[in-house]
Amino acid sequence: MKVNPGAVLTLFVALMLATLTAQATVVSLSTSFDQPVATQGGGRTLVVEEITATWCPTCAEIDPELLQVADSHGSRIALLALHPTDGEDAFQPAASQHRIHRLNLTNPGVATSTPSFVVESGEPRRGYDAWADVQRDILNAELTRQDVSELDLEITKTENGFRASVNHAQLVAGNETQLTMMVMEHGKTMPEGVYNPGGDHRDRVVVGLAECAVDNATVLTSIGLLGASVSDGCESSFSIEFEALSSWSVVLIHEPTSATLTEGADAQSHGAVELAFRDRAEPVQAASGVGTLLLVTCVALAVASIVRKK
Numbered sequence: 001m002k003v004n005p006g007a008v009l010t011l012f013v014a015l016m017l018a019t020l021t022a023q024a025t026v027v028s029l030s031t032s033f034d035q036p037v038a039t040q041g042g043g044r045t046l047v048v049e050e051i052t053a054t055w056c057p058t059c060a061e062i063d064p065e066l067l068q069v070a071d072s073h074g075s076r077i078a079l080l081a082l083h084p085t086d087g088e089d090a091f092q093p094a095a096s097q098h099r100i101h102r103l104n105l106t107n108p109g110v111a112t113s114t115p116s117f118v119v120e121s122g123e124p125r126r127g128y129d130a131w132a133d134v135q136r137d138i139l140n141a142e143l144t145r146q147d148v149s150e151l152d153l154e155i156t157k158t159e160n161g162f163r164a165s166v167n168h169a170q171l172v173a174g175n176e177t178q179l180t181m182m183v184m185e186h187g188k189t190m191p192e193g194v195y196n197p198g199g200d201h202r203d204r205v206v207v208g209l210a211e212c213a214v215d216n217a218t219v220l221t222s223i224g225l226l227g228a229s230v231s232d233g234c235e236s237s238f239s240i241e242f243e244a245l246s247s248w249s250v251v252l253i254h255e256p257t258s259a260t261l262t263e264g265a266d267a268q269s270h271g272a273v274e275l276a277f278r279d280r281a282e283p284v285q286a287a288s289g290v291g292t293l294l295l296v297t298c299v300a301l302a303v304a305s306i307v308r309k310k
Contacts, residue, residue, distance in 0.1 A: 025039045025040075025042070025075065025273070025274065025275045025276065026071075026276045026278065026280055027275070027276070027277055028278075028279060029246075029247060029277065029278065029279055031277065032157075033155065033156065033157040033162070034157070036154050036155065036156045037154070037155045037156075037275070038152060038153065038154040038155070038167050038275075039151075039152045039153055039154075039167070039273050039274075039275050040152060041150075041152070042075070042150070042151045042152045042153075042252075042271075042272075042273025042274075043148045043149050043150045043151040043152075043254075043271035043272070043273055044075070044076075044145075044148050044271065045075050045076065045077060045078050045251075045271070045272040045273055045274060046076060046077045046078070046119060046120055046138060046141050046142065046269075046272070047077075047078055047080070047119075047120055047121075047251070047253060047255075047269050047272050048077045048078065048079045048080070048117060048118070048119050048120075048134070048138070049080050049082055049099065049103065049117070049118045050066070050079065050080065050081050050082065050115055050116070050117050050118075050204075051082050051084070051100065051103075051110060051111045051113075051114055051115060051116040051117075051118070051124075052081050052082065052083060052114055052115050052202075053083060053084060053086070053088065053089045053114045054083065054089050054090040054091060054190060054194065054195075054196065054198075054202060055088050055089065055090075055194075055195050055196075055197065056114040056115065056197070057197040057198070058114070058115060058127065058128060059114055059115045059198075060196070060197045060198020060199065060202075061128075061198065062115065062128045063081075063198060063199070063202055063203055064199065064203070066079060066081075066203070066204070067079075067186075067203050067204065067281040068281040069131075070204075070281075071280055071281045073138075075273075075274070076138065076142070077138060078249075078251045078272055078273075078274040079204060080099075080182065080184055080204055080206050080251065081096075081184070081202070081203065081204040081205050081206060082096040082097075082099050082100050082103075082111075082206055083096045083202075083205060083206075084096065084097060084100055084111050085097040086111075088195075090190055090191055090194040090196070091188065091202070091205055091207075093205065093206060093207045093208075093224055094223045094224055095182065095183075095206050095207055095208050095209035095223045095224040096205070096206045096207070098209055098221065098223055099182070099206060099209065102258055102261070103118055103121065105258060105261040105262055105267075106121050106261055106267045107121070107123070107124055110124050113126045113127075115127065115128065117130065117131070117134045119134060119137035119138055119141055120137075120141050120267075120268045120269060121267035121268060121269075122137055122141075122268075123137070125137070141268070145268075147172045148172065148270060148271040149169065149170060149171045149172050149173075149254040149270045149271035150168060150169065150170040150271070151166075151168070151169055151252050151254060151271050151272065151273045152166075152167040152168040152169075152252075152273060153165065153166060153167050153181075153250060153252045153273060153275055154166075154167035155250065155275060155277075158241055160226055160241065160243065160244070161226060161241060161242050161243040161244040161245075162241070162242055162244065162248075163239055163240070163241045164181055164183075164239060164240050164241075164242070164250040164252075164275075165237075165238070165239035166179065166234070166235060166236065166237070166238045166239070166252065169234075169235035169236070169254070170235075171214065171235060171254055171270065172254075172270050172271070173254075173270055174214050174215070175214075175215060176215065176256060176257050176259070176260045176265070177214045177215075177254060177255065177256055177257060177270065178211045178212055178213050178214060178220065178234070178254075178255060178256075178257045179211070179212045179214065179234045179235070179238050179252065179253070179254055180209065180210070180211045180212075180252070180253040180254075180255060181209070181210050181228075181238070181240050181250060181251070181252050181253075182206050182208065182209045182250070182251045182253070183206070183207055183208035183209070183224070183225070183240070183242045183245075183248055183249070183250055184204045184205060184206055184207070184248060184249040184250075184251070185204075185205045185207045185245050185247070185248055186203050186204065186245075186247035186248060186249065186276075186278045187201045187203060187246070187247050187278075188201055188202050188203070188205045188207070189201050190202065204249070207224050207245075208223065208224035208225045208240070208242050209221065209222075209223050209224065209225075210222045210223070210225055210228035210238075210240045211257075212228075212230050212234035212238040213234070213257060214233075214234050214235070217230050217232065217233050217234055217237075218230070219238075220257075222240070224242075225240050225241060225242050226240075226241040226242055226243060227240065227241045228240045228241075247277060247278040247279075248276075248277050248278070249274055249275065249276040249277070249278070250274070250275050251272060251273070251274045252272065252273050252274075253269050253271070253272040254269060254270040254271045254272070255267075255268075255269040255270060
């Protein structure tokens with residue numbers, strides 16, 4: 001079948017814009033949270049984890065652009081930044097290091113190079129010029145994924161900050177799985193007096209995390225949070241409370257437990273959903289070569305995939 005590449009590109013851009021406006025759950029910084037805010041129809045989001053560091057020049061260069069890339073994907077991906085506890089990173093949040101330990105169970109040495117990107121616990125892709133491989137991994141994961149868990153979360157304001165709760169969960173697997181909630185801080189300020197090859201802040205920093213074992217409705221881990229609790233099942237009563245950050249995202253993931261990963265279980269998640277409290281990323285400026293490269297690569301690979309299927 002003969003395909004008009006221009007028509008395919010136009011169609012893809014239209015679909016990508018539709019995804020951005022209709023599916024990505026991003027609430028503006030003017031939201032008061034006087035009433036609960038919830039996601040709807042979540043679960044199909046893929047988890048993309050970036051190993052980064054504040055001292056890494058390339059990481060600092062692409063950090064502002066990656067939020068734009070994440071927005072261009074709408075709800076297709078949740079893009080999280082993991083900062084290691086290495087004695088040099090300016091943040092070294094324990095929640096990020098906990099997540100790096102989990103990735104190491106299936107990808108030993110995953111944090112030996114920055115930036116590195118891991119799609120659904122797959123093969124690490126190293127450097128910003130590897131984004132073509134990252135995008136290919138995203139497309140392949142979407143094509144091969146079968147049933148996914150239906151997941152939604154709800155955010156309410158508390159006296160000390162915010163509470164994130166499971167609002168709906170219909171899980172495709174139960175045994176030896178967990179619900180994980182992660183809190184990302186947007187625009188996290190760089191402290192003074194540290195080596196800083198970039199701007200005055202870093203984005204998407206994982207600062208809090210809790211895990212709830214579906215088998216026995218037990219909170220396995222709570223790091224960097226005000227609290228985490230479950231009163232009945234993880235699917236119905238798992239919640240966390242975190243401090244009143246000025247801008248944040250919460251990601252809810254259904255995934256295998258770490259214990260099963262040590263036994264060789266498939267590390268891919270069963271589903272995820274994200275709710276973000278931030279302004280949408282500003283369009284990448286033409287002068288930003290890295291950002292332009294990332295976005296063009298995303299479009300080009302998706303078009304190639306469509307043409308190949310024809």
